[in-house]
Amino acid sequence: MVNGYAPSGMREALDILSKTSAIPYAGGTDLMIQEVPADTNYLFLHRIRDLKCITVDAEYFICGACCTYTELLNSRHTPDLLKEAIARIAAPAIRNTATIGGNVANASPKADAALILMVTDTLVRIQSKNGVRIVPISDLYLGRGQIDLLPGELITEFWMPNNRAHLPHSYEKVGGRKALAISRVSFAGISDVSDGQITHFATAFGAVSDVIIRRPELDALLIGKSIEEAKVAKEEYLAKMDETLVPIQGRVSAAYRKAVCMNFLEDFLAKNGI
Amino acid sequence: MHKISNSVTKKDHDEKVSGSVKYVGDYPQIGMLHGKLIRSSYAHARILGVQTPELPEGYFLVDHRDIAGENIVHVVQDDSPAYADGEVHYRGEPIAMLVGPNEEETTRYARLTEVTYEVLPAILDVEESETVFFDYHYERGEMEQAFSDADQIFEEVFYTGYQEQVYLETQGMIAEYKEGHVTVRGSLQCPYYVHGAVAKVLGLTPDKVRIVQETTGGGFGGKEAFPSFLAAQTAVAAVKAQGKPVRVVFDRREDMEFTSKRHPSKSTYKVAVKDGKVTAMDIDVIFNAGAFTTLSPVVLQRGIIAAPGVYNVPNVNVRGRAVRTHTVPTGAYRGFGAPQTFFAVERMMDHIAKALDVDTLTFKRAHLVKQGDQTSTSGIYHYPVPLPAMIDDVLDRSGYLKKRKNYEKAGIERDRHGIGLSLWFHGAGFTGSGERDFIKAKVALQKTADGKVEILASNSDIGQGIKTTFAKIVASELSIPYEEIRISNPDTSRVPDSGPTVASRSLMIVGELLRRAAIHLRSEWREGEAQRVEEHFVEPEFMIPFRLDDFHGDAYPTYAWGVAAVEVKVDALTGVNEVVGCWSAFDVGTPIDLNVVVGQMEGGVLQGLGYASMEQMNYDKDGRIRNNSLSDYLIPTAMDVSHLDVQMHIEEYPYGPYGAKGAGELPLVGIPAAYVAAMEQAVSFPFSHIPLTAEETLVALSGQSAREAQKT
Numbered sequence: 001m002v003n004g005y006a007p008s009g010m011r012e013a014l015d016i017l018s019k020t021s022a023i024p025y026a027g028g029t030d031l032m033i034q035e036v037p038a039d040t041n042y043l044f045l046h047r048i049r050d051l052k053c054i055t056v057d058a059e060y061f062i063c064g065a066c067c068t069y070t071e072l073l074n075s076r077h078t079p080d081l082l083k084e085a086i087a088r089i090a091a092p093a094i095r096n097t098a099t100i101g102g103n104v105a106n107a108s109p110k111a112d113a114a115l116i117l118m119v120t121d122t123l124v125r126i127q128s129k130n131g132v133r134i135v136p137i138s139d140l141y142l143g144r145g146q147i148d149l150l151p152g153e154l155i156t157e158f159w160m161p162n163n164r165a166h167l168p169h170s171y172e173k174v175g176g177r178k179a180l181a182i183s184r185v186s187f188a189g190i191s192d193v194s195d196g197q198i199t200h201f202a203t204a205f206g207a208v209s210d211v212i213i214r215r216p217e218l219d220a221l222l223i224g225k226s227i228e229e230a231k232v233a234k235e236e237y238l239a240k241m242d243e244t245l246v247p248i249q250g251r252v253s254a255a256y257r258k259a260v261c262m263n264f265l266e267d268f269l270a271k272n273g274i
Numbered sequence: 275m276h277k278i279s280n281s282v283t284k285k286d287h288d289e290k291v292s293g294s295v296k297y298v299g300d301y302p303q304i305g306m307l308h309g310k311l312i313r314s315s316y317a318h319a320r321i322l323g324v325q326t327p328e329l330p331e332g333y334f335l336v337d338h339r340d341i342a343g344e345n346i347v348h349v350v351q352d353d354s355p356a357y358a359d360g361e362v363h364y365r366g367e368p369i370a371m372l373v374g375p376n377e378e379e380t381t382r383y384a385r386l387t388e389v390t391y392e393v394l395p396a397i398l399d400v401e402e403s404e405t406v407f408f409d410y411h412y413e414r415g416e417m418e419q420a421f422s423d424a425d426q427i428f429e430e431v432f433y434t435g436y437q438e439q440v441y442l443e444t445q446g447m448i449a450e451y452k453e454g455h456v457t458v459r460g461s462l463q464c465p466y467y468v469h470g471a472v473a474k475v476l477g478l479t480p481d482k483v484r485i486v487q488e489t490t491g492g493g494f495g496g497k498e499a500f501p502s503f504l505a506a507q508t509a510v511a512a513v514k515a516q517g518k519p520v521r522v523v524f525d526r527r528e529d530m531e532f533t534s535k536r537h538p539s540k541s542t543y544k545v546a547v548k549d550g551k552v553t554a555m556d557i558d559v560i561f562n563a564g565a566f567t568t569l570s571p572v573v574l575q576r577g578i579i580a581a582p583g584v585y586n587v588p589n590v591n592v593r594g595r596a597v598r599t600h601t602v603p604t605g606a607y608r609g610f611g612a613p614q615t616f617f618a619v620e621r622m623m624d625h626i627a628k629a630l631d632v633d634t635l636t637f638k639r640a641h642l643v644k645q646g647d648q649t650s651t652s653g654i655y656h657y658p659v660p661l662p663a664m665i666d667d668v669l670d671r672s673g674y675l676k677k678r679k680n681y682e683k684a685g686i687e688r689d690r691h692g693i694g695l696s697l698w699f700h701g702a703g704f705t706g707s708g709e710r711d712f713i714k715a716k717v718a719l720q721k722t723a724d725g726k727v728e729i730l731a732s733n734s735d736i737g738q739g740i741k742t743t744f745a746k747i748v749a750s751e752l753s754i755p756y757e758e759i760r761i762s763n764p765d766t767s768r769v770p771d772s773g774p775t776v777a778s779r780s781l782m783i784v785g786e787l788l789r790r791a792a793i794h795l796r797s798e799w800r801e802g803e804a805q806r807v808e809e810h811f812v813e814p815e816f817m818i819p820f821r822l823d824d825f826h827g828d829a830y831p832t833y834a835w836g837v838a839a840v841e842v843k844v845d846a847l848t849g850v851n852e853v854v855g856c857w858s859a860f861d862v863g864t865p866i867d868l869n870v871v872v873g874q875m876e877g878g879v880l881q882g883l884g885y886a887s888m889e890q891m892n893y894d895k896d897g898r899i900r901n902n903s904l905s906d907y908l909i910p911t912a913m914d915v916s917h918l919d920v921q922m923h924i925e926e927y928p929y930g931p932y933g934a935k936g937a938g939e940l941p942l943v944g945i946p947a948a949y950v951a952a953m954e955q956a957v958s959f960p961f962s963h964i965p966l967t968a969e970e971t972l973v974a975l976s977g978q979s980a981r982e983a984q985k986t
Contacts, residue, residue: 091911172847172848174848174850174968176888176908177888177908177910177911177913177914178852178911178913178914179911179912179913179914180911181908182905185848251906252967252968252969253969256849256968256969256972259972260847260848260849260972263847263848264847267688267847
């Protein structure tokens with residue numbers, strides 16, 4: 001027996017969320033396998049059209065939190081980097097129902113779509129009955145499974161900056177097999193190099209720690225430098241990254257995760273001529 | 275190809291495609307009691323007491339004190355209790371069953387039942403085992419002479435891990451006891467094995483025990499011996515339930531953690547080489563049997579008979595031991611001991627060729643057995659050995675020779691390529707004289723007055739299509755449309771004992787009995803009259819009788835053959851590989867249905883690749899298997915091999931129906947060796963164990979020994 005609400009509009013959904021402890025339910029691919037108390041209530045979001053938009057404006061690629069992976073894969077607006085990551089998530093049946101909002105709200109360090117949102121410094125639009133706030137996605141994660149949402153708040157949209165979404169990129173995923181595989185290590189990098197100058201450089205590592213690792217302050221060591229200058233800074237950059245990446249032991253060893261992360265990072269540097 | 279090979283719609287096609295077929299778990303709950311096993315929390319302990327919470331009416335506990343017969347589940351020997359009495363020998367050993375009308379409540383009361391223990395020291399490592407369950411030995415030729423004459427002697431140790439069957443349907447059983455008779459219905463391979471086991475535990479005469487195979491969602495050996503345990507436990511509960519049926523269905527974790535799986539192995543090979551040829555093999559094989567003997571003697575027999583591979587080695591000394599540890603009893607899994615030793619011998623031959631600096635395939639070809647040669651057990655390969663032609667075919671389709679040469683240079687790019695090849699056989703049917711001495715298979719055909727014919731045999735369709743192939747054979751001999759031949763799931767109250775559904779025997783042995791029965795019926799056919807014909811197993815005259823005491827004679831009447839090339843691409847940044855393709859050739863004699871056989875071959879190849887790569891299972895220091903879910907124990911998906919190319923070669927066996935031999939187990943057996951050979955070439959590192967992980971591969975790429983890295 002499943003109890004819940006199935007509002008048809010945003011206002012109604014936020015109203016229910018303000019009054020109850022119902023758990024927002026998007027695709028349900030994570031929730032439906034969880035054992036919960038019999039009196040658990042769900043807020044089913046599938047009827048809310050506002051959460052399904054996919055569009056671009058002058059500054060952002062914007063998608064609703066309840067867009068399924070399949071919908072994102074099929075949209076001409078979705079940046080290639082995001083498509084690359086999504087195409088390797090689970091299998092078609094899961095991708096037909098699982099949503100990008102669910103991937104973020106689940107707050108798993110292994111979330112593959114969230115890794116792309118992190119590396120592109122995507123903004124998250126959060127709505128409640130009392131208003132709207134927009135925060136960088138990195139501010140949202142507090143720890144494994146913990147997300148900085150207040151009671152009554154719902155993630156509604158993701159705003160990925162266009163000047164990040166379409167940069168040259170690298171996406172890597174290590175899974176236990178070719179499909180239906182949870183990431184054991186994942187990596188995303190984007191870079192903007194023109195006329196030998198690095199104007200942007202960002203990296204993110206998934207599935208190695210409690211949260212997705214993104215260290216803009218370290219990536220900044222390379223930004224604003226020429227390729228030649230970056231080569232000089234490379235050693236310090238790699239050393240600091242090495243220090244900051246402290247993987248946890250899981251289905252693979254911490255040492256393996258570390259080695260693969262550093263391999264991916266060096267490979268990404270090499271691809272950029274650094 | 276024989277016209278019988280043309281594929282038909284499988285007998286169980288419609289009911290399975292439509293989803294209308296019922297499995298054990300699908301029967302209505304009304305009036306049914308649920309059973310939940312209470313299991314040992316320790317690998318080795320003395321049971322001091324079992325205390326249930328206060329149970330409401332209708333709920334009760336079942337344990338060894340409820341057993342009216344003997345507290346023994348008969349497999350090969352009689353050492354395994356149905357319910358532990360006094361002492362437990364592995365983590366998860368059944369101590370009792372909580373039974374009640376509501377499934378959730380039953381599970382809750384089972385969890386609340388407290389068992390107190392005195393913990394005893396547990397032995398988990400085979401190297402530390404003090405109990406050798408079985409110790410076999412055979413020898414041929416002049417070992418000492420061969421080793422003293424040798425130019426070179428090579429020695430290496432090989433390891434293989436657990437493999438879990440992961441049948442789609444978990445183990446399940448329903449038992450009902452009424453008026454002194456018990457009926458057990460379940461997901462199982464061998465109705466008469468279960469029949470014997472249940473009769474013994476309940477202390478009933480055979481006529482009071484009825485076993486019905488329900489539609490079974492896969493077995494792969496995992497439902498050969500294990501259902502005898504679950505049936506015995508559930509039947510004891512049914513006796514106490516006084517007329518109400520009791521059902522036990524395992525959840526996936528329970529099934530993965532506590533049911534039998536493939537024996538982990540350690541095989542030591544010492545090989546003498548003289549003038550570029552192998553002159554002697556001295557082989558020592560150790561299997562981890564787990565806590566009880568179950569099927570270990572026969573698994574070990576097949577394993578050590580296969581230990582010298584497809585090579586004609588004049589001097590052979592083989593010792594095999596199955597040793598006891600305080601872990602879950604291991605058992606049957608497709609290949610039955612042979613995948614372990616074929617992995618070892620194929621790696622050994624590759625490594626020797628490498629050391630001698632000769633092409634490995636040329637080296638292997640120079641040693642191949644042929645028709646008329648002696649087998650490892652001084653029997654004879656009575657029939658043609660089609661390996662040379664099969665090798666040529668695989669080389670041709672895979673482009674092996676060119677690729678092998680191109681990939682030989684150590685790579686520097688991110689993608690590292692490798693291709694490997696392996697050769698193997700699978701002895702068709704039971705090892706030794708089992709058919710003649712123990713099974714004594716019997717089948718019947720029942721004809722009604724209006725001319726409808728029903729097949730009566732105890733072999734179960736576990737997805738391998740035996741209902742279809744049996745019906746095709748009988749239809750063909752009687753010239754009756756295949757669709758009109760009747761065959762149901764076996765029920766021991768109706769079918770004679772045609773033996774178990776194991777050892778790639780059903781089609782070859784029982785299919786031939788049915789063919790002869792059909793000819794018999796055809797010759798005596800009387801219109802408008804009900805008739806019944808029976809047929810009994812007769813050992814082919816050409817067989818050299820097999821002696822188990824010194825492993826002498828024909829271990830198998832004939833052999834199925836396999837050749838496979840596997841190509842991989844390894845990512846040097848991660849150690850992760852992609853199987854680019856697998857090209858294989860199989861000889862199982864005449865395929866009685868080509869679609870069925872090709873499906874079997876493809877499935878077996880994929881299981882072999884999983885066994886060698888991603889299927890990792892081990893126990894921790896407390897003897898607990900942690901990889902007990904499908905997210906922790908991965909099996910390959912259709913995405914994991916982009917190109918699976920199977921070709922059949924047909925070497926007819928005159929004593930099998932239309933020339934058919936054993937097929938079911940063959941495809942898995944030699945695949946791991948080909949896969950690891952490809953990995954070795956790709957990363958330029960010798961490997962001697964499976965499963966071979968991405969992590970170990972990455973370490974090997976950095977030059978360190980993979981096993982050493984694993985230990986640190």
